[in-house]
Amino acid sequence: MAGPQPLMLHATSVAVDGRAAIIRGPSGSGKSALALQMIALGAELIADDQTCIHREGNDLIVDAPDTIRGRLEARGVGILNAPAAGPARAVLVVDLPPYGSTPNAPRLPPDETEDLLGVALPLVRGVDAGHFPAALHLYLKYGRSD
Template identity: 30%
Template sequence: MWTIVTGDSNSLNRPLTLADTNRPGLELAGYFPDTQTKRLVVLGDKEIGYIEEQMDEISQRRSFEFLTGDNTPCIVIAHGHECPPVLKEIAKRKDFPVFKTEHQTSHAIVSITNYLDECLAESVVIHGELVRVFGVGVLITGKSGMGKSEIALELIKRGHQLVGDDRIDCYKIHDDLVGRTTPMLEGFMELRGVGIINVSRMYGVGAVAHETQIEFQIDLEPFNDSYEYDRVGIEEKEYNEILGIKILKMTIPVSQGRPMSSVIETAVTNFLLLKDGLDSAKEFEERVLSQISENKKEEFDASVSEH
């Protein structure tokens, strides 16, 4: 539970641009250089103990005048501690927001940081389908008319989950790429010739996921007879960088009658094996090279015995 100690609605208009928090040990000791004033300030057990036992009123006023500066978003007092009277007086005079919570300091910081990480996350919108296949967030991209929605629907019918259709909002949260769709579009799909369908009502609430970490991208392209596709998989892996995060990308040709849902399931299964350090293509290559080496040895032994 969070309680407002000081500050009215206008005080909440302060900009908050950083997800990191500041536990102001040095500031309470009177050292202000190099302080990141744009961070949210958290006062926990140690800070409150130091304020009550070590700081006189003059030193408190000096530190609290600094901590309630124009750049500081707010102060949060954790673990149910009361707001120091000097801080409350200064905050009321400045109309500065101070909050209080019963949560332990560490829990409060984790909650604040996680919430701000999501709210302040860098984002980009990508056109495509986002599905969870065997628990893996798969971003399906390709030109319009490639049948992305139809393929996603087939995957849903096979027990996988839809996260977003057509518009995917991608966020960089910590070091993960997280995808979701807008609340208005969540759970809905557009199928050409059919219109808008409600996936959760047609296939159950388990057919839709709110968000997922994007780990794998499958880019669909029309099958080209003149193009030499990789049939073994030993070529260098291709990656796509989104918001500074690299994810494995696989280009799959689409042709009439090809069972794309099965192909994508196989690709995802192979991706899971790669994550576990099992590369089927390299394993096959090593088997071929071993067989070639064995054949050469047999030829050499045969030529030696002839002479």
């Protein structure tokens, strides 16, 4: 019996030490901007705006379509060339709300997961706060204490 078919998501993905975050949200929500900030902190670009996802055993692997590999949109600047990391294992889904607004976000959010291709990944909801890119970078590098 064949496994789930690969997915193409309207999402940006970045990785730290081979551990990737899938950043989702509607157009204009700040996916590329968040990726730029994380890259400035040392993350690597996997894909901007379109992320390919496939399952290998119990892992989800993210990669870029060849047509956009190593390209990142910076609003007001244009399409930038960026070093492209190879495929990476997804460990986190980040959902950004429209236009970066998250009123009354909890300091310690409840544990949530998102199921993609039959694999449950932790889900973090984006907050409009200066620390958010650094917090995600640390999450990818070291995980979260539960």
